[in-house]
Amino acid sequence: MDPEPPHVLIFPLPLQGPINSMLKLAELLCLSGDLHVTFLVTDHIRGRLLHHTNIQTYFSRYPGFDLASISDGLPENHPRLGDQLTEMFDALEAVTKPLFREMLVSGEMGSGSRRPPVTCVIADGILGFTIDVAKEIGIPVICLRTISPCFLWIIFCLPKLIEAGEIPFKDNDLDAPIKSVPGMEDFLRRRDLPSFCRSGNLTDRIFKRYLMESKQVSRADGLILNSFEDLEGPLLSHIRTLCPNLYTIGPLHAHLKSRLAIQNLPSSFSSTSFRKEDRSCLEWLDQQPYKSVIYVSFGSLATMTGDQLMEFWHGLVNSGERFLWVIRPDSVVGKNWESYISEELREGSKGRAYIVGWAPQEEVLSHKSVAAFFTHCGWNSILESIYEGVPMICWPYFVDQQVNSRFVGEVWKLGLDMKDTCDRFVIEKMVRDLMEERRDEFERSADHMANLARQSVSEDGVSRRNLDRLIEDVRSLSLQGSHIQSPN
Numbered sequence: 001m002d003p004e005p006p007h008v009l010i011f012p013l014p015l016q017g018p019i020n021s022m023l024k025l026a027e028l029l030c031l032s033g034d035l036h037v038t039f040l041v042t043d044h045i046r047g048r049l050l051h052h053t054n055i056q057t058y059f060s061r062y063p064g065f066d067l068a069s070i071s072d073g074l075p076e077n078h079p080r081l082g083d084q085l086t087e088m089f090d091a092l093e094a095v096t097k098p099l100f101r102e103m104l105v106s107g108e109m110g111s112g113s114r115r116p117p118v119t120c121v122i123a124d125g126i127l128g129f130t131i132d133v134a135k136e137i138g139i140p141v142i143c144l145r146t147i148s149p150c151f152l153w154i155i156f157c158l159p160k161l162i163e164a165g166e167i168p169f170k171d172n173d174l175d176a177p178i179k180s181v182p183g184m185e186d187f188l189r190r191r192d193l194p195s196f197c198r199s200g201n202l203t204d205r206i207f208k209r210y211l212m213e214s215k216q217v218s219r220a221d222g223l224i225l226n227s228f229e230d231l232e233g234p235l236l237s238h239i240r241t242l243c244p245n246l247y248t249i250g251p252l253h254a255h256l257k258s259r260l261a262i263q264n265l266p267s268s269f270s271s272t273s274f275r276k277e278d279r280s281c282l283e284w285l286d287q288q289p290y291k292s293v294i295y296v297s298f299g300s301l302a303t304m305t306g307d308q309l310m311e312f313w314h315g316l317v318n319s320g321e322r323f324l325w326v327i328r329p330d331s332v333v334g335k336n337w338e339s340y341i342s343e344e345l346r347e348g349s350k351g352r353a354y355i356v357g358w359a360p361q362e363e364v365l366s367h368k369s370v371a372a373f374f375t376h377c378g379w380n381s382i383l384e385s386i387y388e389g390v391p392m393i394c395w396p397y398f399v400d401q402q403v404n405s406r407f408v409g410e411v412w413k414l415g416l417d418m419k420d421t422c423d424r425f426v427i428e429k430m431v432r433d434l435m436e437e438r439r440d441e442f443e444r445s446a447d448h449m450a451n452l453a454r455q456s457v458s459e460d461g462v463s464r465r466n467l468d469r470l471i472e473d474v475r476s477l478s479l480q481g482s483h484i485q486s487p488n
C-alpha cells in the first residue's frame with residue numbers, strides 16, 4: 001500500500017502580520033504539488049478572513065489546501081490589541097493547547113473534508129505549546145518565526161544579558177551601549193532592546209515567555225525565518241549555533257510572487273487583510289506625481305495618543321510633502337481620531353493628504369508615486385518596503401520594532417530612526433531629510449537592498465534553494481516521523 005501523502009498543519013500566531021506571511025508559506029507549499037496543507041487559525045481570525053478576503057474561492061484551486069479553525073479562548077469582543085495581547089497568550093495556553101492536542105490525536109480538523117493524518121507541524125515559534133503537543137504525539141515540528149532575526153538573536157541572548165548585568169538597566173540612561181549580544185556590540189543601545197526590557201521586571205510574564213524561547217525553538221526539527229541571507233548573513237550564523245537547521249526563505253511575500261510568475265499562475269487573491277481595504281487610495285496615488293508621496297502606517301496593532309496624533313499631523317503638514325496615512329479606527333486611544341482634527345488643520349493639508357482606515361499596503365508600496373514609508377517597523381512592513389526599494393522613517397512601537405528600526409537606520413542605512421520621540425519639529429525635519437536633503441543617498445541603498453531581495457527569491461536564489469530543501473525535508477520527515485540531520 002502507498003504511504004499516506006505528507007500533510008502539513010500550519011499554525012500561525014493569530015495576528016495580522018504572522019497570518020500574512022504564513023499564508024504565503026502555505027501557498028508556496030501548495031505549489032509544490034503533492035503536499036496536503038491545513039492552515040489552522042483561531043475562530044476569530046477565520047471569521048475575519050472569510051468576511052474580508054476571498055480565501056475560500058482563491059484556495060479552491062489547490063485541492064490539498066484546507067482552512068481549519070480552533071478557539072483562542074477569548075470572548076468575541078476582546079480587542080486582541082496592544083497591551084491586552086498578554087491575555088491572548090494566556091488563553092491560547094490554557095484553552096487552545098488541549099483543543100489542539102485533541103485535534104491532532106483525533107485527526108478531526110473540523111472542516112468536514114476527509115484528510116490524511118497530519119505528518120508535520122509548522123507553527124509560530126512563540127506558540128511553544130505546539131512544540132510540546134507535537135513532540136508528545138510524535139509528530140515532527142518545524143518552527144517559523146515571523147519576527148526579525150535580529151530580534152530573535154537578542155531574545156536568544158537574554159540569559160547572557162542578565163548574567164552580564166546589562167538587564168535590568170541600572171539607571172535611566174537609554175543611550176548606554178549593550179555589549180553582550182555578539183554581532184551587535186558596535187551599535188546596540190539599551191533603547192534598541194525589545195520594549196519589554198525597559199520595565200526592569202524580569203519576572204514579568206512577557207519577559208519570561210521570551211526568555212524560554214531559545215530553549216523551545218531549539219527542540220524543534222528546524223527553524224524557518226522570513227528573511228534572506230544577504231540582509232542578515234552574520235547574525236544568521238550566530239542563530240545557527242543554536243538552531244543549525246535554519247531555512248531562510250524570505251521575503252515570503254516576494255517569494256510567492258516570484259513563484260507564481262514562474263509557474264505562470266495569476267494571483268487573484270484579494271489580500272490577507274482582516275480589515276476592509278480602502279482601495280480608493282490607489283486612485284488618489286495615480287493622480288500624484290512620480291515618487292512624491294510619503295506613505296504613513298503603523299501596522300495592525302500599534303496605538304497612539306491624541307497628542308501623538310496631533311504631533312504627526314502638524315509635522316506631516318508642515319513638511320509640505322504629500323502623504324497617504326492609514327489611521328485605523330481603533331488606532332487612537334480613547335476617542336475617535338477625527339475629533340482631534342480641526343477644520344483649520346484639514347484645510348492645511350487639502351489636496352496633499354489622503355487618509356484611509358486600512359490600505360492595500362503591498363500595492364501602495366509598489367506604486368510609482370510612493371517615495372518613502374513612515375513605519376512602526378513591523379517585520380512584514382520592513383520586508384515589503386525593502387523589496388520595493390522604499391526608504392523608511394521608523395517610529396517603533398513594541399517587541400521587535402525597537403531593534404528593527406536600529407538596523408534600518410544604523411546597519412542597513414535604509415532610513416532614519418525616530419524612536420522615543422514624537423515631536424512635530426522632528427517629524428517635519430525627518431520627512432524633509434528623507435524626501436529631499438538626503439534622498440539620493442537613501443534611494444541608492446534602498447535600490448541595492450531591493451536587488452538583493454529580488455535575487456534571493458529568483459530561480460537560483462538562496463531563499464529559493466532553502467524553500468526547496470524545506471519541502472524535501474517535510475516530505476522525508478513525514479515518511480520517517482522522526483528527526484532529520486542538520487545540513488551542517
Ligand code: UDP
Binds near residue numbers: 016300326378379
Ligand atoms: N497592512 C495592510 N494595510 C495597512 C497596514 C498594514 O495590508 O493599512 C499589512 C502590511 O502589509 C503587513 C501587515 O499588515 O503585511 C502588518 O504586519 P507588520 O509585521 O508590519 O506589523 P504588525 O501589524 O504585526 O505590527
